[in-house]
Amino acid sequence: MNEKNTISVATMKRLPLYLSYLQSLSPDAPVNISATSIAAALKLNEVQVRKDLALVSSGGRPKIGYKTVELIADLESCIGSEVLHEAVLVGTGNLGKALLNYNDFGRYGVHIAIAFDQNPENIGNCVNGKEILPCEQMPQVCAQRGIRLGIISVPQGAAQAVCDEMVKSGITAIWNFAHVKLIVPPGVVVLDEHIGTSLPWLVGHLS
């Protein structure tokens, strides 16, 4: 299996789709499954599915396909993480709360351990068992717990400052929900999740 960080974001996003499709198959289904039939079921490009699966599993045989159980195991091993990485989240507005309440990031190897906010009304509250602390405590908390993963769910105007604080706190991987391109030093990676920015594409199809 390839190292995760050599697989593209686009491929990584498709892997959970393959996995949930395979897991949804009846126990009576044939023991083997081909990239062709997965592609057809998910309405994806066959060449793309074939390439994606080859990155994840070496079990594919010409004209036979993959053993379904083996492919499921290989996908789980690639998507999941042996280690559960703790993350901090900054910004506990509606989006932040939604992320704190979501319990399924664990299957992608992430557990949001603690949240930070600068609004005194939110500080001291708990969301889904996760405490909200003042932002000033981030460096200390990250150092104590060895946290290197940060989630930014603050408004656009505040995101770069939060990002800078995260970097100072030893965060090296940032999941950014603010609609702004963050500037980070070498060695820090940012994954942008700009919700809504692809809406114009969808709206364009209404016209």
Add this chain to the structure above:
Amino acid sequence: MNEKNTISVATMKRLPLYLSYLQSLSPDAPVNISATSIAAALKLNEVQVRKDLALVSSGGRPKIGYKTVELIADLESCIGSEVLHEAVLVGTGNLGKALLNYNDFGRYGVHIAIAFDQNPENIGNCVNGKEILPCEQMPQVCAQRGIRLGIISVPQGAAQAVCDEMVKSGITAIWNFAHVKLIVPPGVVVLDEHIGTSLPWLVGHLS
């Protein structure tokens, strides 16, 4: 300017980044700006920025660049929508509530008008001024208001059934937050927003 539905989702996602960067420039900045300097400021690939801008604006001049004010206007015209399209949202859990509370989809041409849920505890409540109605009323509401845009924020297992109901209600464009590939008839487009599925890529960089 190109028709929105001929521009790729990837490009569409970058346009708001260009726009907010240009809007952040000081009024004392030079009147012209090049794709090169935008790419450098946003740490994006120069060739990509050049191609993106060429799709949006015909105002670029070799060695001079774009008039900043004209490029802002062209980006706004491409990103924004002359018409505000009403949308229905199904599923008012945390994510659904976060989406209902977010007031900035208007700049992408979308206004969430009304929400549906099947949980009796949620029905009749209002979130950010938007009423939550029982799912059974969706066909009637969509027909009466001419709504053709639907947002799915229900759990994975319920998403295909909601999608089918939306299609029956005349929805032709679906923004899907459930982690499942939806099967839709020809003429219906789906934009997937699978939050978290790219986390393994980010986590891979921690190792």
